Amino acid sequence: MPVAAAQAHCKTPGLQGPTVGVFSSGGCLDTLAALRCGFRPIWGTEVDERLRTLWSHLTGAPDLGDTFRVDWHTQAVPDMLISGQPCTNFSPSGNQLGEEGGTGHMYVSQAGPILTLEPSSFVLEMVANVTEVHNGRELKKLVDQLTTMYVVKTKIIKTIDHGDGTNRTRMFIVGLHRRLGKVAYNFRFPRGSGLPPPTARSYAIPDKDVPSRYWRETPLLHKCPVRQPRPGMLHKIAQIAPGMGHSSLPHAIYSWDGIFNCQTTYNGGGMRPPVDWLPGQKIEKCRLTTPIECVRLASLPDDYLDLVRTIDDDDTFVFKSVNMGVPLRTATDIYTEVANILNLHNAVTGERAGDLSTPPPPAPQCGHVHVEKQRCCFASEALNTSLDGFPYLDSMRQM
Numbered sequence: 001m002p003v004a005a006a007q008a009h010c011k012t013p014g015l016q017g018p019t020v021g022v023f024s025s026g027g028c029l030d031t032l033a034a035l036r037c038g039f040r041p042i043w044g045t046e047v048d049e050r051l052r053t054l055w056s057h058l059t060g061a062p063d064l065g066d067t068f069r070v071d072w073h074t075q076a077v078p079d080m081l082i083s084g085q086p087c088t089n090f091s092p093s094g095n096q097l098g099e100e101g102g103t104g105h106m107y108v109s110q111a112g113p114i115l116t117l118e119p120s121s122f123v124l125e126m127v128a129n130v131t132e133v134h135n136g137r138e139l140k141k142l143v144d145q146l147t148t149m150y151v152v153k154t155k156i157i158k159t160i161d162h163g164d165g166t167n168r169t170r171m172f173i174v175g176l177h178r179r180l181g182k183v184a185y186n187f188r189f190p191r192g193s194g195l196p197p198p199t200a201r202s203y204a205i206p207d208k209d210v211p212s213r214y215w216r217e218t219p220l221l222h223k224c225p226v227r228q229p230r231p232g233m234l235h236k237i238a239q240i241a242p243g244m245g246h247s248s249l250p251h252a253i254y255s256w257d258g259i260f261n262c263q264t265t266y267n268g269g270g271m272r273p274p275v276d277w278l279p280g281q282k283i284e285k286c287r288l289t290t291p292i293e294c295v296r297l298a299s300l301p302d303d304y305l306d307l308v309r310t311i312d313d314d315d316t317f318v319f320k321s322v323n324m325g326v327p328l329r330t331a332t333d334i335y336t337e338v339a340n341i342l343n344l345h346n347a348v349t350g351e352r353a354g355d356l357s358t359p360p361p362p363a364p365q366c367g368h369v370h371v372e373k374q375r376c377c378f379a380s381e382a383l384n385t386s387l388d389g390f391p392y393l394d395s396m397r398q399m
Contacts (some may be wrong), residue, residue: 003058003303006035015040018051018342019076021119022111023083025309026056029298029325030082030125036328037335042076053311054321068109072116080338081119083110084326086128087300090138093244093264093360098133101143106243108138111145118149120177121338125326128156130167143173150175151184157330160232160259161192164327165203165297167234168262172334176341186343190333197232199274203255203293207274214288216249216271221283229257237273244268253286260297263289265364267319291318299328 017040022031025044034041041059045067046052052063058164064070067083088094098104110183132137139154146152150176157167174185179368186207221238229235235258245251247268254261255271255277261270263369271286295305300322308321325331 001032001036001299003032003307005031007058007060009035010041010061018080018339020080021078021117022055023081023113025063026051026324027321028058029054029300029328030084030123030331031055032300032304033326033328033331034080034082034335037339038319039335039339041078042078045070050317051321054308057307057311061354065112068106068275070113072113073122077117077118077119079120079342080335081114081117081122082124082335083114083122083354084125084173084324085110090127090130090133092127092132095132096129098130098138104138108141108145111142112144113173115149120178120180120342122146122150122173122175123334123338124173124175126171128171131156139171145173146173146361148178151187153187153189155189157189157328157334158192159330160197162190162327162330162333163193163198164296164299164329165198165200166262166326166327168327170326170330174334174338176338179306180341187337189258190337197259199257200227200254201275203260203296204256204272204275205290207276207287208359210287211291214290215320216286216288218271218283218286220255221253223283226279228257228396232259234258234261234270237279238354240340250288251265254281258287263294263297263319263323265320265323266316267294267323291315294319294322298322298325298328 003158009036017038017183018181019042020034020039021042022044023033025046031041032045041061043057043064044059045064046055047066055061055063064075082383085106088105089097090102090107095101097104107130110124118376130136143152143154152173154171154173156169156171159166159170170187174176174189176187178184218240221237221240224236236252237254237255240249240253243251245268247266250270252261252270252274256272263269267289271288273283273286277283283317291305292302295302295318305318308318311317326350
């Protein structure tokens with residue numbers, strides 16, 4: 001879906017459809033994926049003023065500011081809530097202080113707003129290393145709180161398995177409210193595309209189009225033993241020095257025939273030689289990832305770059321906006337499965353999703369799965385129906 005189409009859709013008068021709220025909206029990657037699945041953004045939260053402007057430009061929906069300073073008793077309850085809290089204190093390249101760090105407590109504390117709102121579903125994301133920090137203590141704390149109201153499932157997912165371009169792994173927590181009855185237990189994480197993972201070369205722009213500021217001289221390298229690239233794996237060919245290195249000069253050098261390294265918000269993580277480099281040749285210079293390559297690696301449309309640059313044309317803002325989010329193919333696959341469970345082929349009536357009655361209703365005679373919301377009913381032909389045949393969602397998916 002081009003960004004222009006997403007903007008036009010969000011700002012259509014009288015728009016109907018299932019709703020989504022987003023904690024820490026960031027670069028709006030999760031929002032764009034939710035739009036592809038037919039969700040309608042109703043509010044977001046964010047503290048970075050540039051990112052708040054990005055949310056407003058894309059969705060036209062209110063930005064509520066700091067997640068932890070909002071009175072959630074007074075806000076509209078979405079059908080799905082998305083959240084990706086800061087990962088600095090959980091990342092392998094960070095201090096790994098977890099909830100004892102400057103922002104790590106937010107990961108556990110988000111349970112409070114979620115349990116106050118009681119959305120029908122949620123999808124939470126964090127770096128996979130959250131399972132290693134304090135032996136997964138913060139992850140367990142969060143899940144234990146959420147299971148009081150939700151059927152909760154967790155999984156570490158490789159985004160490359162879903163057709164996105166980098167070696168990114170993330171821990172996802174998906175919850176379905178227990179008021180949905182037995183259908184809440186039917187959620188399954190998507191398995192991925194099953195297609196061969198894309199190589200870094202498929203995202204490369206020609207060397208002649210790489211601005212000079214993205215080239216680095218690399219006369220002194222420690223070459224790695226020669227080995228053949230393997231599908232779905234990084235293919236390191238050299239190292240400048242031990243460790244990751246600063247984002248302005250990442251130490252790892254990869255070939256174009258493995259997958260792309262996981263991108264960081266500062267555009268670090270790795271470099272590559274010229275695209276016509278061959279094994280056995282000297283590597284005298286390497287290139288950093290360019291903004292358009294960064295955008296495409298996250299499966300974003302090219303005009304996303306135009307949107308971001310209307311707010312701040314500094315390339316560092318592009319890298320921050322893109323790399324703090326979940327790549328679109330992975331996010332879309334997960335949200336589609338949530339949409340299936342929520343039976344979102346029916347338009348939302350505008351009433352608060354949180355007002356759905358907690359006790360499960362009696363089994364209907366029609367064979368449909370019903371969720372009572374005062375006098376409103378959301379019905380589906382089957383518990384795990386696909387989106388095919390639902391005109392509203394079909395039209396969104398084609399945008």
